[in-house]
Amino acid sequence: MARIRSIKPEFFTSLTVASLLVETRLTFIGLWTHVDDEGRCVDDARLIKAAVWPLDDRLSTDVELDLKRLSESSLILRYKVGERSYLAVRGWGEHQRINRPTKSKIPPPPEAPEPPPTSETTPLPPVEIPGRSTPEPSHSEPSPQPHTQLTEDSLAERNREQGTGNREVPPSAERSTALAIVPAEPDTAQALIGEWIDHCRRRPPGQVIGQIGKQLKQMLAENIAPADIRRGLAAWHSKGLHPSALPSVVNELMNAAPAQARPSTTDQRVNAALELAARYAAEEAS
Template structure:
């Protein structure tokens, strides 16, 4: 059953939150309404997808990627008790003030052990998902759930800028080439070379296997967004590249005024807003061509 929860303004200026994709941020917020009054829930991507994304074209494999990123950022703890998988939102009691909270039927993280690897789904056959090891709950002064950048918890605020733990088992050459290409371009732009993580590899693999991108298309998107300064004021990452791919493709393929090529959405289905924007742009171009004649 969904529950009413609160969100603090600090959420929107958190560096920890900013490192997540928009979908991962919404999944994190949705977990607050999905978890019980103690901040706990059954760790099953299928159930979480049904509860939080019932009307969207997202799969359980997409939700598993979200959960892995949240675990990697220490925003949730994933654990098992008696071979059953659970999750808990970190720092829950610091930020959710619940009047007369109900006792949880789910064991606490302290009773659990490290989360095992989840089973592969039919759309995630090549992935090798892992989760961050179980750790003690954060001290009360650390605002972990809302991602605040103050306090003296297990990580100081500077840790948000530090590279994540690398994925120990790279699996595919095409995925590695994409990740290395993006890391090279970030370094060429004068930024510190990022550590390639499992979250990066998952995003690259999903672009190739689920979104239907070719390796050449993704390489081209990396070069275009860097050369054009598309993300000049943002932190680059492979998950953000996947999240913004359609926007990049539309801008890179937009014809000059008077051209006869109209970029119609391809690959991953566009949103209603994108289709409306494309239609308005097309009307403007046709009117300009008519006026020029």
């Protein structure tokens, strides 16, 4: 049974949502009206297609792709209990205030791991921060995190993104092409994306953000150190390369041969004097 739900304005400026296709965003919104009062439903693309796209030509396979993208973006959690598949909208209790909620007939997830925190601060409507339901859901919006200043050669760490604004920098703002961020929260792909976007003159297109996000997630999944990824991201950003070149730049910096120490001028002169003395001694001996 479809239900009335609320949506916050921050949904439309969320970087996480902006990286998704428009159809996937609509499927996500439609899910809110389809899930029960605890944010759960049966994970079956055919049923969700019938509920969310009843009059459109979209196929259940299209909806399955939407669900996969939403899961990869940590907006929903897909899980199994026994042989049955279910899904839950992450952070449901924190962003939906429901009057007299009906107890869910669907079992909760066996485990509810939190998705990585991200680089922005305003919560996305019924998602973003998983598994932390509270008796009195808060609808207040936290103040934005401060951002550090750019430098040419330092690179550190900071965090948090899901569900907030477009941080476009005015064209008149002067920014360095190198990134340098001081860490504030755990390292995640979304955090790195947020840092990169914060230091762009204008907000990059959603497709580029999505490509960079996939590259960062893959490298973090391979246990590449976030510090190495940040160094590579800074170098890639300064060169203006294609997103597909990012892993190569990270690898180049990670595995670069250490520079050979160059002897000082004094050492060079002392060595030359010793060689000359040895040569004179050899001539006198002969």
